[in-house]
Amino acid sequence: MSNSTDDLFCDFVRTRSPALLRTAFLLTGDRHLAEDLVQDALARTHRGRHRLNDPGHFEAYTRTAMYHQHVSWWRGRRVAESMPGELVDVVQPGSDHARRTDLKLALHEALAQLTRRQRAVLVLRFFEDRSEAEAADLLRCSVGTVKSQTSKALARMRALAPELLSAVMEEA
Known part of the structure; x- marks a missing residue:
């Protein structure tokens, strides 16, 4: 080649x-x-x-x-x-696959309810594993903005999808 x-x-x-x-x-x-x-x-x-x-x-x-x-x-x-309509659950309740699918859906639904800025900082910080400084540089904002948006986004995620927090605590 x-x-x-x-x-x-x-x-x-x-x-x-x-x-x-x-x-x-x-x-x-x-x-x-x-x-x-x-x-x-x-x-x-x-x-x-x-x-x-x-x-x-x-x-x-x-x-x-x-x-x-x-x-x-x-x-x-x-x-x-917004999420258009309700998602239909086609997986058998109680299976591990069903639980993972439920958690993925809850994550996507909760992320969809965040602001674009909040979603961006969460993706950069936790999915991409970027530092606060790297996230600030990529988003062209201050480190303080990244910190405050991360805090607000996580608080909102906890309120929107408490089942995600309990699932994380179960795995720890």
Whole structure:
């Protein structure tokens, strides 16, 4: 296989798109918005691919573009978000799979009720395991803003989905 930048970028898109989509979904709370966010970030990375010194930087560049685009969305428009309708439970109650599915649904539903900024700091801090300083840099805000938004988001998550906290405590 050729080691051209274009080939390396195609390999990156093919192998890392699912992980990028998961992160984008956590940020947006909507599959279609997540796809738009990833597509926009990949387009930006594609345009800048020849400036990147190392193809290993594709992911960092793409994720940074995703966070910046997400920030511009929350600054640019205020759209009320909601879960459309109730989700039907098709898994047998009581099974481990059913419990994990219930927890995932509760997590996604609770995340969808947070503000974009709160969702972004939680995804960066706990899903991406970024420091407060890294999150602040990516979101172009102060460390204090990251701290306060994290605190507010976690308090809201505890109120919206107390079953998530009890599930975490059971695993500890």
